[in-house]
Amino acid sequence: MHSAHYTLHFLMERFLILINPIIPQITTVISNSLKYKITEFPNTKKTNEKLELIDKITNFNKEIWKRKKEKNISLRAPIKDIKIPKELQIYEKDLKNCHNLE
Secondary structure (H helix, E strand, O other), X not given: OHHHHHHHHHHHHHHHXXXXXXXXXXXXXXXXXXXXXXXXXXXXXXXXXXXXXXXXXXXXXXXXXXXXXXXOOOOOOOEOOOXXXXXXXXXXXXXXXXXXXX
């Protein structure tokens, strides 16, 4: 019971921090009534790591969608004879499920 209580409060506090820049009036009222401290919006670590991989995944997705459109089939329909590039093999299961590849 204690762990569930802690988890709910932790998630509520993080949610209020994230939504604060969008609706500050409401989040301030809620955080004050629950005695949470609203800090600044969390900063992210800027990195160029994996950006090239994201482009490759995006291009792969575009190619699949283009082929399905050319064949005049639904995006949910299965499609055959698609080879997943070597650099995307680590995502093979996800790509097959996403595009219904056979």
